[in-house]
Amino acid sequence: MTTAPPTSTTQEPSTETETTTEPAMPTTGPPLAGVEAFDEHVPDFMRKWDVPAATVAVARGEDLVFTRGYGYADRETDAVVQPDSLFRIGSISKPITAVTVLELVQRGELSLDDRMVDLLPDLVPDGGPKDPRVGDVTVRNLLTHTAGWSEVEMGYDPVFESRRIAEAEGETTPASAETTLTYVLRQDLSFDPGTAFAYANVGYVFLGRIVEAVTGRSYQEHVQERVLDPLGMDRMQIGNSRRRGRLEDEVRYYDDQNRESVFPDGGTVPVQYGSFSMRTLDAAGGWVGSTVDLCRLFRGFDGMDGVPDVLDEGTRGTMTARPSLDHWEGANQYYGKGWFVVPRSTGEPTLWHNGSVPGSYGFCIRDGPADLTAAVLFNGRSTSRFPTFNREAQSAFITAFSGVSSWPDRDLYDQYD
DSSP states (O other): OOOOOOOOOOOBOOOOOOOOOOTTSOEESSOOSSOTHHHHHHHHHHHHHTOOEEEEEEEETTEEEEEEEEEEEETTTTEEOOTTOBEEOGGGHHHHHHHHHHHHHHTTSOOTTOBHHHHOGGGSOTTOOSSGGGGGOBHHHHHHTOSSOOHHHHTSOGGGOHHHHHHHHTOOSSOOHHHHHHHHTTSOOSSOTTSOOOOOHHHHHHHHHHHHHHHSSOHHHHHIIIIIGGGTOTTOEEOOSSGGGOOTTBOOOBOSOEEEOSSTTOOEEETTTTSSOHHHHHHHHOEEEOHHHHHHHHGGGSOOSSSOOSSOHHHHHHHHOOOSOGGGTTOSOEEOSSSEEEOOSSSSOEEEEEEEETTEEEEEEEETTTTEEEEEEESBOOSTTHHHHHHHHHHHHHHHHHTOSBOOSOOOGGGGO
């Protein structure tokens, strides 16, 4: 999940110039205006890994200064991707959930030290959790991946085991988020809550249910009203699992494996369409959005005078604080609450997160000292070679991002309302 953070650079505006790329890779978006590095590195990566489409967005301050679409949203129809096409964003959903939870804390509707079992009594199995240590799990632990669940120790990720869990719980597949969490509470923890870090999707699925319990509304409805709509992110929603549920303006996804469907009528399916449930993933990895949306998200806690912030300065500090954990002692980066955080000697820290589900991959970053935000989304990935793909995708994007010496003096957000 980690990569070396990019080096901050000072940016100055430049005069717009228009360039072209090789005809084999169609591109969409406004003139490049000095941002040609992206037209070199992003397509090169796509060709190497046979990824059909990518979109990129970059903001400076609260202005969107660059957007670009590369390749095909759908190879079968030759539909060219647009800069604001919709993609599954995978675990970049976690920052959205974290901002939502922290906004509830900021309002006094929730506390970081509230115990999960007190907030979600209906999910606790009769007789209580199998492991009594679950009673010590707090909202803070769920946000920081210190709750005690380790996918490595468990040997599987529960949110991707919908068929297995549904059968164990005597329910129709795919298992719902609630059924999945009840099943998890029948298992042992891997470590005492608050004593170690283990990245676990299930913790954020719990957070989604906590949002529902506190607000009395669905997770998606509350997130859209309190976080997304105020920031102009009104096209985002929880995605669908199968190809026939593809949203308007959503790309088609490509992968290199087939698996058994989690749906009763599915059989063997392309891994990206039906081998997992997007609705079960929801708060951990179920959102669909654009790179423009992801840049807008950062405006919700940037402390600037333009777009009203969702999180105030104190809550923003809570979000980016280093957890008191031996795992992160002396580390050059750490996982705060919903973000990987790279502290800087001067200025704001750098925040980043990647996200991936079969058939898609994304990466977003806020370079604090340079006051730059950037995001990239792809509609293909390698499942069989994912660690290498993950590393090279981030490297290609950071190389392009760092290769721009000056950014256009413009704001493109109005083009993508």
